[in-house]
Amino acid sequence: MSKLIDSLETDHEGYLKRRSDWTRALAVELAGADGIDLHEAHWEVINFLQEYYENYDIAPAIRILTKQIGKRYGPEKGNSKYLYELFPKGPAKQACRYAGLPKPTGCV
Amino acid sequence: MSTTEPDNVALNGPVVGRYRVIPLIEKGATAGMRPAVASKDVQEALALPGTLVADWQDKAIKRLGQLVKQRRGLRVFLDNCTKCGACTDKCHYFLGTRDPKNMPVARQDLIRSVYRRYFTLAGRLFPWLVGARTLNKALLQDWYTYFHQCSQCRRCTVFCPKGIDTSEVTMAGREILASIGLGQQYSQEIITKVKSIGNNLGMKPRALADVLENLEEDILDDTGVPVRLPLDDSRADVLLVTPSADFFAEPHVDGLIGYAKVLHQAGVRWTFSSQASEAANFALFTGQHDHMRDIALRIRNAAVDLAVSRIVIGECGHAWRVAYSYLDALVGPLDFLDPAHSRVEHICEVTHQLLTQGRITLDPQRNAGKVITYHDSCNVARGASMGQRAGGQFRIPRELLAASVPRVVEMSADTTKQKTFCCGGGGGLLTDDMMAVRIKGALPRAQALQSVVDSDEVTHLVAICAICKTQLSSVLPHYGLQHVQVTSLHHLVGDALVL
Numbered sequence A: 001m002s003k004l005i006d007s008l009e010t011d012h013e014g015y016l017k018r019r020s021d022w023t024r025a026l027a028v029e030l031a032g033a034d035g036i037d038l039h040e041a042h043w044e045v046i047n048f049l050q051e052y053y054e055n056y057d058i059a060p061a062i063r064i065l066t067k068q069i070g071k072r073y074g075p076e077k078g079n080s081k082y083l084y085e086l087f088p089k090g091p092a093k094q095a096c097r098y099a100g101l102p103k104p105t106g107c108v
Numbered sequence B: 001m002s003t004t005e006p007d008n009v010a011l012n013g014p015v016v017g018r019y020r021v022i023p024l025i026e027k028g029a030t031a032g033m034r035p036a037v038a039s040k041d042v043q044e045a046l047a048l049p050g051t052l053v054a055d056w057q058d059k060a061i062k063r064l065g066q067l068v069k070q071r072r073g074l075r076v077f078l079d080n081c082t083k084c085g086a087c088t089d090k091c092h093y094f095l096g097t098r099d100p101k102n103m104p105v106a107r108q109d110l111i112r113s114v115y116r117r118y119f120t121l122a123g124r125l126f127p128w129l130v131g132a133r134t135l136n137k138a139l140l141q142d143w144y145t146y147f148h149q150c151s152q153c154r155r156c157t158v159f160c161p162k163g164i165d166t167s168e169v170t171m172a173g174r175e176i177l178a179s180i181g182l183g184q185q186y187s188q189e190i191i192t193k194v195k196s197i198g199n200n201l202g203m204k205p206r207a208l209a210d211v212l213e214n215l216e217e218d219i220l221d222d223t224g225v226p227v228r229l230p231l232d233d234s235r236a237d238v239l240l241v242t243p244s245a246d247f248f249a250e251p252h253v254d255g256l257i258g259y260a261k262v263l264h265q266a267g268v269r270w271t272f273s274s275q276a277s278e279a280a281n282f283a284l285f286t287g288q289h290d291h292m293r294d295i296a297l298r299i300r301n302a303a304v305d306l307a308v309s310r311i312v313i314g315e316c317g318h319a320w321r322v323a324y325s326y327l328d329a330l331v332g333p334l335d336f337l338d339p340a341h342s343r344v345e346h347i348c349e350v351t352h353q354l355l356t357q358g359r360i361t362l363d364p365q366r367n368a369g370k371v372i373t374y375h376d377s378c379n380v381a382r383g384a385s386m387g388q389r390a391g392g393q394f395r396i397p398r399e400l401l402a403a404s405v406p407r408v409v410e411m412s413a414d415t416t417k418q419k420t421f422c423c424g425g426g427g428g429l430l431t432d433d434m435m436a437v438r439i440k441g442a443l444p445r446a447q448a449l450q451s452v453v454d455s456d457e458v459t460h461l462v463a464i465c466a467i468c469k470t471q472l473s474s475v476l477p478h479y480g481l482q483h484v485q486v487t488s489l490h491h492l493v494g495d496a497l498v499l
Helices: A024-033 A040-056 A062-073 A080-086 A091-099 B007-012 B040-045 B056-070 B072-079 B092-097 B104-119 B121-125 B137-146 B155-159 B166-179 B185-196 B205-223 B252-266 B289-305 B317-331 B347-356 B392-404 B432-441 B443-456 B466-479 B489-496
Strands: B238-241 B310-313 B371-374 B407-409 B460-463 B485-488
Touching (some): A024 A091, A040 A080, A040 B205, A062 B205, A080 A091, B056 B072, B056 B166, B072 B104, B137 B166, B205 B252, B252 B347, B252 B485, B252 B489, B347 B489, B371 B443, B392 B489, B460 B466, B466 B485
C-alpha cells in the first residue's frame, strides 16, 4: 500500500519540509507506523503544538507545553510523564513530527 | 610493562582508573556511522557548494595548503607527531567504539598523510617511506566519518608530549569538507539559524519573550518573589548571554531560573538580548573562522546597543572557550566595558563573587538529601580558565556546589578537571543521527559515574554546559543510570539561595 509520506518532501529525519503538506490522515499514518493509535489526548497535544507554532514560528519549550496542556485540559495532564506516555520518544520530537512541524534543533 | 621492574616504578606510573579497561581494537567498528551531509539549501545559505564539487580532490588539497599556511598551529601539529602512542587510549570515542581510527593519532593521520603527500618533499618523492597517501574517495569518506567521531574535547592533547591539539586537525578537516560541498547538516543548519535569527534554535524575539514571561510567572508561583527575566532592557548594566537551550530544554531551564534568582537577589541590573540570544558558536566546531567572527560579533553589537558595562556568559562550555580565549581576537577590543570588568565573565564567577561579597546567601540544607558529583565540561576545563586565579575553572564551580549542597562527591581523578572525559556529545555531534556514537562515547563518563553511584549513592550529576546536559540526560539511561538526575549548577544554587 502506498503511503502518504512517500509522496511528500521530508528532511533526513522524516520531518515535513512544508507545513502546508500536513493532513490529519498523515498524522494518523506516521503515528501508526510507530505503533501509536492517535486518541483525543494525542490530538490535544498536536493541536496545541500547531497553534503555538502558528503564533511563534517555533515549537514550544517543553516547560510551556506541559504548563499550557495542564491549564487547558486539567492539571493531571500538565506534566512531562503524561506527555511521555503519549509520545514515548519525546513530546518535542515525536509529536512535532506528527504535527508536521520542523524538529527543534540546537543543544536540546 | 615488564614484570621485573621494581615496585616503585609501577607506583609512579600513570594512573588508570580501576574500572577503566583499554579495549582490544575492532577495525572498522564504527566505519558506517556518520551524520547527515548538509542539504543544498543549508550549504548555499552559507555560500558553500550545495553538493560535492566535481574537482573535489584538487579543491580539498588546495584548501589544505591554505589552512596550513594560515593556521601555524595546524602545520606544527601535522609536522611534529612522533607516533609515541601516548594518546591512543585517551579518547572516549576510541574507548567506547574500539575503532582504531578513533585513536587520536590515527584521526590526525587522516590529514597528516595527505599533507605529507602534497606539501612535504619526502612525501612528494617517496610517499611509501613516510606514510604519505593520495587523497582518494575512500580516504575522503574516512575524513567525513572520523572527523565527526571527534568532539574536539582535547583530552588527548593533555597527554601528548608534543601538545598536539587534535581538535585543530578535526576543525580543519571539517572546514575543508564543507568547502567542497560536504558540510554536516546539524552544525551548518545551526549556523544558518544563529546568523539569521539570533540563536541556534531559531527562536524569534516574540517566542523568547513568551518563554521569559512564562518563567517569571512560574518563579512567582514557586517562591512568591517577583524575579524578572528582562529582555532588551536598556537600563541594564549586565548583558547575560546564554545558550538558547536554557530557554527551551530540560534540565537547562532550571539553571536559567537560577541565574535570574541570583542576579535579582544581589540587585544586579541585567538583561538578555534578542539580538544575541545565543552564547554558543558552532563555527568553532566547523573550523569556519569567518562565521565564528560573525556569530561573536552579535554579542559585541548587542552589548554596544544596550550600552551595558559587563558581559556575562551562561552555562555553555564552548561559548565560554570562545568568550574567554577568542572574543578579543575575533571582535575586540571590548574597550567599552567597565574597566573593573573588562573581560567577559562567566556566570559562575559572578555568582561566586556575589557570594564572597556577602550579597547573596546560600543554604545547603535546602538541597538536603542530594548527593551530587560534578562533571567538568571539556571546553571549560581545557579551553579556558575562570575568575582571576589559576585553576579557577575547576575551583569556582566546586566552591559554589560546596556552598549549595550538603554532600559533593568527586569522580575518579583521571576523569575530572584537566583530565575530564567528554560527555560524548560535544563538538557538533549532539544530533539524533549520531546517537549510536554518542552512547558509545559516553562510556568512560558513565563508568566513572557508576563508580560513585555504587560507593556514595550519588543522586545528581551537575554540568555547566548545555550540550553536556542534553547528552548526559539522553544517554545515561542506556547505561542503567536513569535515576541519576542531570542538573544545571545554577539550579542547585537557585534552590539553595535565600530569597
